[in-house]
Amino acid sequence: MRVEDDDGVRTITFDRPNVMNAMNLEVATELADAVAEADPVDHDAIVLTGDDPAFSAGGDIQAMKEREEGPRESYERVAETFNRAAAELLNSDVPVVAKVNGDCVGAGLAIVAASDMAYTVPDATFSCAFIRVGLVPDTAATFTLPRLVGLRTAKRLTMTGEFFDGAEAAEMGLVNEAVPEDELDEAVDEIVGKLSRRPTRTVGMTKQAIHENLDNDWRKALDYENMLQVQAYMSEEHEEGVDAFLEGRNPDWD
Template structure:
């Protein structure tokens, strides 16, 4: 599968999607939004893919939206809203609803909507030199790409508001302290670490990973009582399933489990 602005690779049940506009720090133009949507559509539908990595080529993860392209768009008063809802939103929903873990491997600056994409993923690694930047207030606009929801749910209102309106770089070490990322690794080890992690996850029960993701995503907007009931219903479906039986047998036989796609 080939794209103009995205590199799509699959190896050992892991799909790696690489934003590929390195000369523009992987800033999003309309073509890259379209390519990323098609790439995430493919990973969403392919049950043989068990884990996904999203990263950037070159020195940055993504500088955000391509401001040069935005300045030359037709004079439509609703162009920005349409672009976010019809262009970007389906990509974010693919990442959030995809029944498999998505790992962002942040190899450099992740700013603007690039910052939003990094946070939207289920798990995140950052290189030691990378940083997140909610740059929106620096150009007189608000965070988008769901950043307000993700940031407040992760660090709470007061800190989220501070980070958003101050518009300062958040270095990798600080991101780790705040719980915005899972791991910080040396730059030259980032992709290998991400692939190793993804490969380990791909060897685990697909239904356990997908259903846990589903429940935890729901938990962000639900009550304890609601989630307790959802857990009970899903657990009832999974106990005695092929994955469950294989995992139990593998444990008893002291061997690695072999889960079906």
């Protein structure tokens, strides 16, 4: 996996194209680390992508074949690798943009679902392929999918493991948009540019408020929102945002 920082953007690239960028335990761990180490002082956004021709084909099935472990080892392995990667993506206060340059299957799809924004090429192949090897969706996909595409579609995708393409992924809300291959970089640059002009700490708090309130009742949600808003009111970002607005200029947050 390559991790490159450039002008406030951390780009993380799955780089095992000969196996369609399949994720093994090492890749999942490196992904978790690379996301965890990004921070809103140094970074405006994280971009996840893959070396052509795939984004990621998901878990390494050969490794599944060779695995010998008991239930507890299995639980701990997942908790420390794939689930940790999902947790870091959901928890990161640096926004995460998936640039889905090609096929996106299983855990690869789950990583996209756990990202905050996602852009794809129309003919990339997607599948919740877990069911095809007798597994349940993991890497947070059982949590994220119904909230992205609705319960009806989430069940169809995960119970059948059927294939669909990037255009369909956009239509159902799994990704923000499907754009032609030669416009994908530009689309991602544009959203990353937009995020760069926002106060990253506040972007992170916005994401936190939304994620935490996905399972709160509305009374608790109002209270949680308010507790975060207090932190925002006390922030330099708020002061600068208000000053800039009243002075009719762009805010300077960095």
